[in-house]
Amino acid sequence: MQALLRGPGCLKNAPAWLQENFPSARRILVLHSPTVGSRNPGRHFLESIQERFSAHIVAVQGDLHVGPDPFDLLITLGGGTLIDAGKCLLKERGTVPHVAIPTTAGTGSEATAFAAVYARGVKQSIEAAELLPQGTILDPELLASLPLEPAAHAFFDAIAQAIESYWSNRSTTESRLISLEALSNLWAHADPYLLHRNPIACEKVQWGAHLSGQAIQIARTTMAHSLSYPLTGRLGVPHGLAVGLMLPIVLIFNSQVTPRDCLHPVGYEAFQALLAQLWRALGCTSAETAATALRAKLQSAGISPNLLHCGVTRDFLPQLIQEALASTRAGNNPRQPLAMPLLEMLEYETQDG
Numbered sequence: 001m002q003a004l005l006r007g008p009g010c011l012k013n014a015p016a017w018l019q020e021n022f023p024s025a026r027r028i029l030v031l032h033s034p035t036v037g038s039r040n041p042g043r044h045f046l047e048s049i050q051e052r053f054s055a056h057i058v059a060v061q062g063d064l065h066v067g068p069d070p071f072d073l074l075i076t077l078g079g080g081t082l083i084d085a086g087k088c089l090l091k092e093r094g095t096v097p098h099v100a101i102p103t104t105a106g107t108g109s110e111a112t113a114f115a116a117v118y119a120r121g122v123k124q125s126i127e128a129a130e131l132l133p134q135g136t137i138l139d140p141e142l143l144a145s146l147p148l149e150p151a152a153h154a155f156f157d158a159i160a161q162a163i164e165s166y167w168s169n170r171s172t173t174e175s176r177l178i179s180l181e182a183l184s185n186l187w188a189h190a191d192p193y194l195l196h197r198n199p200i201a202c203e204k205v206q207w208g209a210h211l212s213g214q215a216i217q218i219a220r221t222t223m224a225h226s227l228s229y230p231l232t233g234r235l236g237v238p239h240g241l242a243v244g245l246m247l248p249i250v251l252i253f254n255s256q257v258t259p260r261d262c263l264h265p266v267g268y269e270a271f272q273a274l275l276a277q278l279w280r281a282l283g284c285t286s287a288e289t290a291a292t293a294l295r296a297k298l299q300s301a302g303i304s305p306n307l308l309h310c311g312v313t314r315d316f317l318p319q320l321i322q323e324a325l326a327s328t329r330a331g332n333n334p335r336q337p338l339a340m341p342l343l344e345m346l347e348y349e350t351q352d353g
Contacts, residue, residue, distance in 0.1 A: 002132070003136070005017045005137045005138070010138070011041045011137060011139040012045075012048075018135075021135060022073055022097055022134075026053075026054060027055075028053045028055040030049060031077070031082060032046065032082070033103065060082055060085065064089060073096060074089070074099070075101065076098070079104040079107070083102065088115055090130070098133040099133060099135035100137075101139070102142075103146070104209075105151070105155060105158060105202075105208070106157040107154065111132075111133075111136065112213050112216060113132035113217060136210070140199065144199070152240070153240030155193070156298070157244070159244070160224050162208070162215060164216070164222040164224055165178075165219040165221065166215070167271075169331075170218070174218070175219045178214050178215040182211035185208030186204075189208075190297055194297075222332045222334070223246075223333040223337055224249075226330040227249070227320065228242035230324060231245075231246075235311050244298055252288065252345065254333070261335055263336055305349075306350075307349045321346070
């Protein structure tokens with residue numbers, strides 16, 4: 001069971017909360033992104049930790065480099081990439097308690113026992129039960145000054161996680177309820193969060209992203225994520241943007257499932273009922289209207305849904321599909337991943353104009 005501190009301004013109470021929940025911690029390693037450490041409330045948090053504890057604070061930019069000194073508590077203050085870097089460090093150095101403080105609302109990494117890394121352009125996942133952080137601090141005030149681009153990229157990652165975990169072959173009744181709650185918090189507050197950083201919307205979206213992490217911890221992701229990995233690994237497209245672009249395509253692809261290519265353990269008829277419930281959760285009536293609504297959300301955040309704008313050419317598509325189908329996440333997809341239909345759909349999305 002994770003220790004959780006949550007609510008607007010709760011970061012001010014973090015030192016006392018840490019002492020209460022991790023009383024044996026004497027030497028703390030704090031990893032943070034440079035931008036977070038330069039603005040409130042992140043800066044005040046780092047200052048208070050330095051005052052109250054014996055803390056070694058490292059601003060992480062690029063590859064992670066920390067000294068050999070031992071530590072008995074790890075705190076990560078940053079986005080999903082930084083939290084995952086902390087998990088990888090613990091995998092190498094030995095397990096100590098880890099408190100994750102996300103500064104974006106996207107990956108839900110603070111709620112998962114795996115970390116994503118890219119090696120030679122190919123996404124790899126490191127999974128181990130001990131990688132699940134023992135504590136999480138969710139302060140929506142950390143999102144207030146987040147620029148639109150990283151806020152939008154993280155948001156669409158969370159939306160994809162909520163939807164994909166819902167229809168995943170590994171989903172359960174419990175995980176689908178979590179997925180729907182995540183989607184409810186994210187979808188209803190998308191515009192006030194992305195366009196205005198409304199305080200209530202920040203809190204709702206942050207909680208929705210956290211729940212999406214809980215959901216993928218159980219069910220994992222599916223085809224939209226596996227299609228996104230080559231865009232990030234080979235073309236350098238930010239992960240949240242890549243998966244946001246692929247999600248409308250996979251919505252349509254999975255909606256065209258047939259009894260012959262349905263892989264979901266509930267069976268074809270029951271899976272159709274699950275899809276109908278998903279469309280209702282999005283305030284839509286079909287996959288087509290849901291995909292249109294997703295593309296409209298992308299455009300309202302200043303993102304073109306055309307893959308050409310991210311450097312995806314038709315020549316790249318065969319490699320993209322080959323690598324995507326080799327991903328373990330593709331195996332969670334409720335419709336059998338078929339290269340030819342996917343190629344045709346992706347070719348349509350890379351039309352000029």
